[in-house]
Amino acid sequence: MFQAKTKNLKNFSTSAERFEGANLLCPGCAHSIIVREVLNATNDHLILGASTGCLEVCTAVYPHTSWDASWIHIGFENGSSAVAGAEAMYKVLKNKGRLKQPDRTPKFVAFGGDGATYDIGFQWISGCFERGHDMMYVCLDNEVYANTGGQRSSSTPIGASASTTPSGRISYGEKQNKKDMMAIMAAHGAPYVAQVAPNQWRDMVAKIQKGFATEGPVFINAMSACTTEWKFSPEDTIAISDLATDSLVFPLYEIIDGTKLNITYRPKNVIPVRDYLGAQGRFKHLFTKQYEYLINEWQARVDAKWELLQRREEACL
């Protein structure tokens, strides 16, 4: 049952949703596409947690909840340790034989935005991965603090205009490059670390199921196109995600046991980074004479990163 359910999209569409509508996420938000794909990937019981962020604020507006599974929110930084604590308790009760239904295999999942993952909650996630809890951490990476009005985070890429790094006559926006969270989490020696995008649903669901089947901490970095802060119209969420994965700005790969790297998606036609940048309002200022050199630097960086990933994959064969 576990495998057959996602053999194709028609089979997958028979799954019963455990995330409800009328949450207050923006129209066209990729967050709920990702959450649906994660929750539908398993039939097991779920114990979920969320760090403060768009997802938490919009799905648990008192007196309503959008989650049809046990769900907890504590603080901005400790979404991961709350779920890790629940997992540790479950393990202890199981060992003592005090569970009423010991044959259940619940899955522990923590959701966090990129602010909660890359900046504020980083120390807590690092702790969870060092202790080796059997849980999954899903980072919904929209490259900005979207919930509080679009401040830059350490996930915001160079040249993006955010509300604390606005572009203008003097500045081209964000000056620092995006933190390589995948490499950092792989360096913890985590058994499974993967990067996913909601438009590649088959790849994403396969990775989530692989993560659920893995014992130990799993890190998933999910690209979540933000229609409000990336400044594109809501119906283009999937098109923008396609551009990101096909231009290799957001390559899809996995790292097993901290060493073995697999590239899981190779676009048939690699498109230039310029197309990806041009589709979003936050990079609009790059298409002026003054800042055009940044686009070439972008392209060079993406090419270098892709080359590095391919070399690393070859080294593992």
Place this chain on the structure above:
Amino acid sequence: MLQNGWDTFEIGTILRPFEGSISDASAILPEDRLYSQSNSFSVSVADWRIEKPLFNKDLCIDCQFCWIYCPDMSIISRDKKMVAVDYDHCKGCGICVQVCPTTPKALLMFPEQKDEEEALLEWPKKEKKEKEN
């Protein structure tokens, strides 16, 4: 519960998504669930929409792209077939129309006030046959 304000609850009140006991929602389809009033399913965001997606059953090939990419669980699919759009929870983002692969599309955006039968009559027709002649 909806009549109560947020301050009429006691501290530590647990909001239950379902009436009675549904321990595992993954085995029960939404129409068979007993939603409680604290589940967001019982509210509507229909007033967010300016345009609504309308569904033309004759053109649909049941590829389910709209189902997987809908951010608001508003595409109702049963038995591997696309059935309808849930207008209580659809926010009118238009992703379903963008990802629809058929020509002409089986889903199209129309103004919120548009009558469905009227829209179906206005639906673009297949042009392929005319070109072959």
